[in-house]
Amino acid sequence: MKRSPLTVLAATAATATLVLTGCGQEGSPTTGGAAGGGATSGASAPTYDVAADVALTGSPTFDKITSAGRVVVGVKADQPGLGLRSAASGEYAGFDIEIAKLVAASLGLTPDQIEFKETVSANREPFLQQGQVDMVVATYTINDKRKEVVDFAGPYYVAGQDLLVRKDDTSITGPDSLAGKKVCSVEGSTPATRIETEYPQAQLVKLDTYSKCVDQLTANSVDAVTTDDAILRGYAAQQPDALKVVGAPFSEEPYGIGLPKGDTVLRGAVNDAIEQAVTDGDWKAAYDFTLGGSGTDPEPPTVDRY
Numbered sequence: 295m296k297r298s299p300l301t302v303l304a305a306t307a308a309t310a311t312l313v314l315t316g317c318g319q320e321g322s323p324t325t326g327g328a329a330g331g332g333a334t335s336g337a338s339a340p341t342y343d344v345a346a347d348v349a350l351t352g353s354p355t356f357d358k359i360t361s362a363g364r365v366v367v368g369v370k371a372d373q374p375g376l377g378l379r380s381a382a383s384g385e386y387a388g389f390d391i392e393i394a395k396l397v398a399a400s401l402g403l404t405p406d407q408i409e410f411k412e413t414v415s416a417n418r419e420p421f422l423q424q425g426q427v428d429m430v431v432a433t434y435t436i437n438d439k440r441k442e443v444v445d446f447a448g449p450y451y452v453a454g455q456d457l458l459v460r461k462d463d464t465s466i467t468g469p470d471s472l473a474g475k476k477v478c479s480v481e482g483s484t485p486a487t488r489i490e491t492e493y494p495q496a497q498l499v500k501l502d503t504y505s506k507c508v509d510q511l512t513a514n515s516v517d518a519v520t521t522d523d524a525i526l527r528g529y530a531a532q533q534p535d536a537l538k539v540v541g542a543p544f545s546e547e548p549y550g551i552g553l554p555k556g557d558t559v560l561r562g563a564v565n566d567a568i569e570q571a572v573t574d575g576d577w578k579a580a581y582d583f584t585l586g587g588s589g590t591d592p593e594p595p596t597v598d599r600y
Contacts, residue, residue: 337586340392340579342399353559355428356401365403367394368413368421368430368552372505374528375585376433379412386410389524390549392580393450393568394431397551400567414502416482419443422554429564430552433522435484436598445557446550447564449595450577453522454543455485458529460511461538466518468542472496475517478507485521488545504529512536522547524585548595565597 350356359365369390370377376388391410398408413421413432421427422444433453436446457477459466466475473495479486481500489498499516501507507519508529519526523543530537551568553561571577572594581592 337582342396348402364407368427370432371412389584390431415480435547436550445553448550449548451549453524453547455545456523457540458519458526478516
């Protein structure tokens with residue numbers, strides 16, 4: 295579906311009382327910056343045409359969104375380039391944030407009708423199940439276990455698990471060199487589970503956010519941080535003289551948009567939005583603005599309409 299400008303489905307809903315931790319009208323700074331979640335390339339902030347007269351008959355989640363006049367999106371707040379909240383402004387920036395904005399636009403919602411709600415790896419499923427969020431765009435790997443309790447649209451990006459180490463560390467060259475090393479990851483995350491099950495020689499340290507893991511790494515309390523390479527590159531870009539990514543991915547992590555279980559109508563519409571964004575260039579614009587300076591230029595993945 296090609297989005298037409300400016301007409302908003304939920305125009306009757308008042309937005310002045312929304313608790314917005316996100317965006318202004320255009321939803322992004324005018325230029326990127328690694329610390330703020332934008333591209334180091336200085337690409338211009340993308341904008342997304344807002345769809346007119348959207349109707350998703352049979353979607354209880356969309357009915358809820360329409361009634362509230364806003365969509366609540368669970369996002370990460372501590373992942374440079376993907377989902378990062380500015381301590382100064384409270385605004386969110388990153389590739390996940392841009393994906394949320396373009397999906398919201400496809401549903402007829404302007405940036406000021408998006409409420410971003412911070413989520414961590416362990417509470418993404420509960421937030422969807424309890425109705426605290428309408429969707430989750432938070433480096434959320436699609437897997438069969440999660441599909442038992444939530445639905446996914448996408449993937450919209452495929453990352454790979456890697457390792458972040460101190461710049462002067464030559465002893466860690468990949469997962470097979472982790473025996474006896476303290477490796478930090480996040481409770482409830484796919485990377486933590488993989489280390490536990492496939493590399494038990496490592497000493498796994500689990501915290502609730504990756505930023506805390508990075509703090510432990512720079513304080514010499516752990517030897518490595520492990521999660522998806524896109525996340526780790528963002529942290530390395532913040533401290534290029536202190537940290538580096540090993541550069542030996544050992545998994546595929548397809549990022550999906552988490553949705554309430556059983557809402558197949560909304561899942562189809564969000565899949566349509568992702569495919570349209572690839573076709574019309576919005577996906578590439580979002581990537582260039584946020585991750586385009588991180589040394590990779592991937593092809594967008596194929597949506598899996600399971």
